[in-house]
Amino acid sequence: MTTTRRSVLGLLGASGALLATGAVAGAASGTTLSSTSVDVRAFDRFVREQAAADAFSGSLLLVHRGRPVLARSYGRANDAAPNGPDTRFAMASVTKLFTAVAIAQLAQAGKIAYTSTLGTFLSGFPAEIADTVQVHHLLTHTSGLGDTFTMPGYLEEALTWTDADQVMTGTTDYIRRTSLEFAPGAGSRYSNAAYHLLGAIVAQVSGTSYYDYVREHVFRPAGMTATDFYTRPQWHTDPRIAHPYAKQPSGGRTDTIDQRLYVGTPAGDAFATCADMANFAAALQGSKLLDRAFTGITLNGKVPPPPQPGPPPPGGTPGAPHAVFQCYGPVTLLVGGQWVTGHGGGAPGTSTDFQMYPDTGWVTVILSNYDYDGGPSPVVKKARDLITA
Incomplete structure (x- = not known):
């Protein structure tokens, strides 16, 4: 399906509500909710305007201290259905959080040490990788490994694979043939390869497939009844799953399932x-x-990311983080005196964001089947700015 701005606007439908009866009045008027002043009405209006301008398609949920405050859905999931509260979205790199929790569970059980080297669990890697890359490095993007999708020939071959075992073993084989860009711990580069290997470690240590382990030990106990690793054929045919509509140079959007x-x-x-x-x-x-100790180990900052090019943002700039740290999975920011901990994700036709605000009790989930140039969507930025103001 290829869409244009005109056709999408013709299909746009907004569904959702301000939720939790005790919180509705405060949310709708922009007044204090449980001692935290966030103008939810302004945010709701902003999202509606973004959707009307064909700048947002997806679903979002704002939760405050366990109570849903705002839920909205806009745009089309696919040819058969609009986006709604039950729409399943491809999470892109937010998936890394599930992998990190699986590793932490095995560490808590004494089956993995964060200082264990890759070669302890997986064979076939050259000694410079097997004997030096630790689980800690894989979790914090400091391993020296890079991105599987930029490895020569990877995507072309990977698109021909037709079962989960091929995806796992084939991807691992490509990583085995790569080399380190820097000595483990001596630098930082965001690494899809590292998180794939963490999943391979989960499978090796647990004695079951990565997918089955995460279903049984992460999704099920968390009450994530709709969450799964759906296959590309399911993505094509299940009307509950949002299709990824990637922005094209022409200005329209194209379904890019077959590029995944x-x-x-x-x-x-x-x-x-x-x-x-x-x-x-x-x-x-x-x-x-x-448990509480390993929850803290997972969510607390470990290493700062590398400096970004250009001058740092002034400390007084609204929404600018004062500190950023990579955790064991999430990234945590200090913004406006609040810690913001979570992860974002992106791919052609996909932009996802999941954030927890432990100081004030907010959780934001913003899932879109549109992609955005230059990072998160304006909706994601607006939510963070309002909560940390």
Whole structure:
């Protein structure tokens, strides 16, 4: 399906509500909710304007101290259905959080040490990788490994794979043939390859497939009943799954399912609803997936990311983080005196964002089947600015 701005506007439908009766009045008027002043009405109006301008398609959910405050859906999931609260979205790199929790569970059980080297669990890697790359490096993007999707020939071959075992073993084989860009711990580069290997470690240590382990030990105990690793054929045919509509140079958008793997990997493309991600936040912060100590180990900052090009933003710039740290999975920012911990994801036709605000009790889930130039959508930025103002 190829859409233009005119055709999408003709299809646009908004569904959703301000939720939780006790919170509705405050949310709608922009007044204080449980001692935290956030203008939810202004945010709701902003999202509506973005959707009307064909700048947002997807679903979002704002939760405050366990209570849903705002739920909205706009645009089309696919030819058969509009986006709605039950729409499953490809999560892109937000999937890395599930992989990180699986690793932490095995570490909590004493089956993995964060200082263990890759060669302890996986064979076939050259000694410079097997004996030096630690689980800690894989989790913090400091391993020296890069991005599977930029490896010569990878995507062309990967698009021909037709089962989950091919995706896992084939991707691991490509990473085995790569080399380190820097000594582990001596630099930082965002690495899909690293998180794929973490999933391979989960499979090796647990004695089951990565997918089955995460279903049984992450999705199920978190109450994520709609979340799964759906296959590309399911993506094509299941009306509950949002198709990825990628922006084209012409200005229209094109369905790009056939540019995605047969099934997602430990680095990306599990599918989830907004409500399931809110359940994940509650289970993770409530120590239902990990005990309190390992929850802290997972969510606390470990290393700062590398400096970004250009001058740093002034400390007084609204929404500018004062500190940024990579955790074991999430990224945590200090913005306006609040810690913001979560992950975003992006791919052609996909933009996802999941954030927890432990100081004030907010959780935001913003899932879109549109992609955006230069990073997160304006809706994601607006939500963070309002909550941290």
